[in-house]
Amino acid sequence: MKEDDLQKQLEDWEIDVPDDPHFRASVWREISIREKSSAIERFREILEKLLSVRVATPVAICAMFAILVAASLHGRHSREQTWDRLAMAYKSSIDPIFHTEVKSSSERH
Amino acid sequence: MNRAVAIVLLSLALFTCLYVCIFRWVTDDAASAMKAEHPELEWLRYEYNLSDEQFSEIFAKHKAHDIICRELCQELVTVQNALDEAITENPEVNSAVSEAISSWISQRERCREATILHMYEVSRVMSEEDGARYRKRIFDHLIAPGRMPHISKNGEFHEELIEHAAPHSIESSPSGE
Numbered sequence: 001m002k003e004d005d006l007q008k009q010l011e012d013w014e015i016d017v018p019d020d021p022h023f024r025a026s027v028w029r030e031i032s033i034r035e036k037s038s039a040i041e042r043f044r045e046i047l048e049k050l051l052s053v054r055v056a057t058p059v060a061i062c063a064m065f066a067i068l069v070a071a072s073l074h075g076r077h078s079r080e081q082t083w084d085r086l087a088m089a090y091k092s093s094i095d096p097i098f099h100t101e102v103k104s105s106s107e108r109h
Numbered sequence: 110m111n112r113a114v115a116i117v118l119l120s121l122a123l124f125t126c127l128y129v130c131i132f133r134w135v136t137d138d139a140a141s142a143m144k145a146e147h148p149e150l151e152w153l154r155y156e157y158n159l160s161d162e163q164f165s166e167i168f169a170k171h172k173a174h175d176i177i178c179r180e181l182c183q184e185l186v187t188v189q190n191a192l193d194e195a196i197t198e199n200p201e202v203n204s205a206v207s208e209a210i211s212s213w214i215s216q217r218e219r220c221r222e223a224t225i226l227h228m229y230e231v232s233r234v235m236s237e238e239d240g241a242r243y244r245k246r247i248f249d250h251l252i253a254p255g256r257m258p259h260i261s262k263n264g265e266f267h268e269e270l271i272e273h274a275a276p277h278s279i280e281s282s283p284s285g286e
Contacts, residue, residue, distance in 0.1 A: 075135025086152035
């Protein structure tokens with residue numbers, strides 16, 4: 001008999017808790033906080049690894065080598081461009097026809 | 110964590126300094142040429158291994174040629190404008206157009222002649238080998254018939270050379286004319 005009552009009560013029971021209007025927003029906020037903290041954690045781990053002597057030395061050597069190559073290539077390209085421009089300026093300075101064409105072209109643009 | 114960030118930032122600063130130093134070291138000669146009074150002549154000094162004596166002799170010749178070059182430029186602009194005007198105003202070839210064309214052609218010839226004379230004067234100051242190299246370069250890029258530095262659509266000049274007006278279409282026409 002008692003079990004029947006309990007069963008009936010359970011069947012009739014309704015939860016009367018008001019819905020939280022910010023429930024979804026708070027769930028998403030919680031997810032983003034966890035994601036961010038894991039990203040920071042990962043960054044910290046990478047940083048720690050990079051700063052350990054075993055990793056830091058080869059990384060620094062590689063970075064220096066890459067910088068050496070990149071700066072040399074960039075410098076050489078820039079140097080060649082400068083010499084080319086000067087070569088054109090020289091040719092323009094000795095040839096009236098070329099000089100006139102350069103001048104009229106620069107006036108047009 | 111703060112120590113790690115500081116080390117990384119310091120390394121980045123050091124690497125940037127290293128990059129700038131190497132870049133400046135590589136571009137040093139071109140950068141100092143750009144700062145000179147006549148950068149274009151500094152190119153000549155660099156390209157043809159000129160000694161100070163050779164450089165000052167070429168400098169004097171360049172100055173003298175510059176006066177002639179300016180006069181020729183002005184005359185060339187005048188005849189070019191006259192030719193433009195004659196072609197715009199006359200719907201058919203007449204004596205005015207022919208005259209304008211012949212003055213334009215003869216002015217261009219005078220300009221070319223002056224350039225060739227100057228080219229030879231300058232090359233005589235250089236060593237034999239450098240002089241020959243200089244003459245070839247100037248001839249190929251400025252004087253050789255039908256070959257001129259290429260002007261792109263944005264008005265910039267390029268050293269690449271174009272072969273103009275080769276009559277392939279006539280030679281290869283099926284009628285054999």
